[in-house]
Amino acid sequence: MKQTLYIIAALLLLARCVEDTGNYTYEAPAAVSPVILSTLAEEYEAISLQQFVIDPRVEGNEDDYTYAWYVYPINHTAIPYDTIGHERKLDYRVAIQSGTYTLIFKVTEKQHGTSVYQRSRVTVSSIFGKGYYINKHQNGRADVDFIDRDGVITPNLLKQLNGDDLPGIPIRSTYVSNQYYYETLDPDGNPVRSLAQPAFMICTDQDARVYHGDNMRLLKAWDSLFLEQPAVKRPAGIWGSTGGFMLLNDNSPHFVYNNGYGIGKFGYAYPSDGYKLSRLVTVGYAGYLAFDENAGSFVGYYPQRNTPYTEAYPGYLPNCVNQELLWSAPRHMYETTSLNSYSITRDRDDNTIRVISSWPRYIQNGLFVFERDYLIPPTVRLAEGTAFTCHGGGSVSSIIAGHEAIYYSTGDNRVHYYNLANQTERRDAVTIPDGESIAYIHHAYDYYWQVNHFIILANKGNQWKMYVHDMEGSTPDNIIGGTVDIVSTPTATYTGDGTAVNLIYRHPNTKLTY
Secondary structure (H helix, E strand, O other): OHHHHHHHHHHHHHHHHHHOOOOOOOOOHHHHOOOEOOOOOOOEEEEOOOEEEEOOOEOOOHHHEEEEEEEEEOOOOOOOOEEEEOOOOEEEEOOOOOEEEEEEEEEEEOOOOOEEEEEEEEEEEOOOOOEEEEEEEEOOEEEEEEEEOOOOEEOOHHHHHHOOOEEOOEEEEEEEEEEEEEEEEOOOOOEEEEEEEEEEEEEEOOOEEEEEOOOOOEEEOHHHOEOOOOOOOOEEEEEEEOOEEEEEEOOEEEEEEOOOOOOOOEOOOOOOOOOOEOOOOEEEOOEEEEEEOOOOEEEEEOOOOOOOEOOEEOOOOOOOOOEEEEEEEEEOOOOOOOOEEEEEEEEOOOOOEEEEEEEHHHHHHOOEEEEEEEEEOOOOHHHHOOEEEEOOOOOOOOOOOOOOEEEEEOOOOEEEEEEOOOOEEEEEEEEOOOOOEEEEEEEEEEOOOOEEEEEEEEEEOOEEEEEEEEEEOOOOOOOOOOOOEEOOOOOEEEEEEOEEEEEEEEOOOOOEOO
8 A cells, every 4th residue: 555655646746847847047156146345354453342343335235135244263162153243234342252263254145045255354352452561569569550552551450450469579470362271169159160261470579360361350369379379478480381371489380281171270389309490481382491590500391291301402401501590581483482592691610601592392392402502702791681682583494593683781771782693792772861770671573463562661760661662674683794773762652650670562463472
């Protein structure tokens, strides 16, 4: 019986197909697809809690179409995809997390269902996502004066937003974008986990705290910053990397390993092994290049290994025993990490001064890679410096290619530099007003995002002054006679109350500040 029914159904279907005259009208998809008359910009910037507006034009009656705006996070899988609009005109109060997103505009023709797309990129940051963080102190208390993208200064930012500043004198701070995983407790005492958040971390000689990078709300104070709170509270620095974070306390490193499962607390103290660790630590991707003042030599740390590295590869540690470390810092290149670092050392036996170039990024592989060292002539005043920075840039193929200049100040009102490539020194490259003492200098540089500012931070009396200079001319590289010019007239000048120690420059497209 079932077989008979199947045969009848098949015959009916065949009859309908025979009667079908094939009277259809086919149109090419392009003929019925929407046409977007305007083109999205290649890149946009948006600020949290402010309106983000794009007003594209389409051909014909806009009511014939449906619209959608999507954002897809770039390189941050912990941030969800989102739809931020369903109208032709995007008028969106920004509520998505800070980060860089692919922005998609989709237009669909209602009758035929054909769609067209336009693609762009949008970088979302808070008002605190771009600007200068001035670490300062007054009357034994530390705080931050923030200069936003419009040049507006917010003094005593931490106290204004949280009701409290920090005790002591600032040592350093760092800002990380979408790298901090942490737990807090809800009103019922249940843990609430937050993924891939931006964070501002600051350390003084008496305290350390972590704040949310979007709103500067306090996330972790000292009593909630560790899995097990140290018996001695003697902080000496805090650093961020793409692999996690390091806090130096009481001569021992503590780490938060960024594997996506952390709760934002620093782990147990690593054994000090008889070391006396300097406050000067250089970050390289996920490794940390530290210095043992007892032996006068370098040691390396990586969060997944509970003992330090001491062996250089390929066995090259030029005269790096019984040294005094004067300064060490990475050379800025791209948004996620530095390519290499420079360190200035003084030999304790013969007082010779060297600049050592290295790749701290390979410490995570268990290697010290020291590229070369430069013997500094006695006539060069580099060893007298109290503030240093190196010129950003370089080459992926060789760390010694690029801009081999060390800038320095001896604490007066002048900046000098020494060109390692051609062994020339330029005195008085920049001079600020008499009576001001330079506390910190910094070359904020990023090749990809075209960040290139030379920044001078000085003090006079109970006030700080900051000067932002453009760079021009050829940069000091391997070409003998290469020069660099810091434009003598600053593009911007700022002042505030208190004694400044150092600063960080934050750009919304960069993931880390060093």
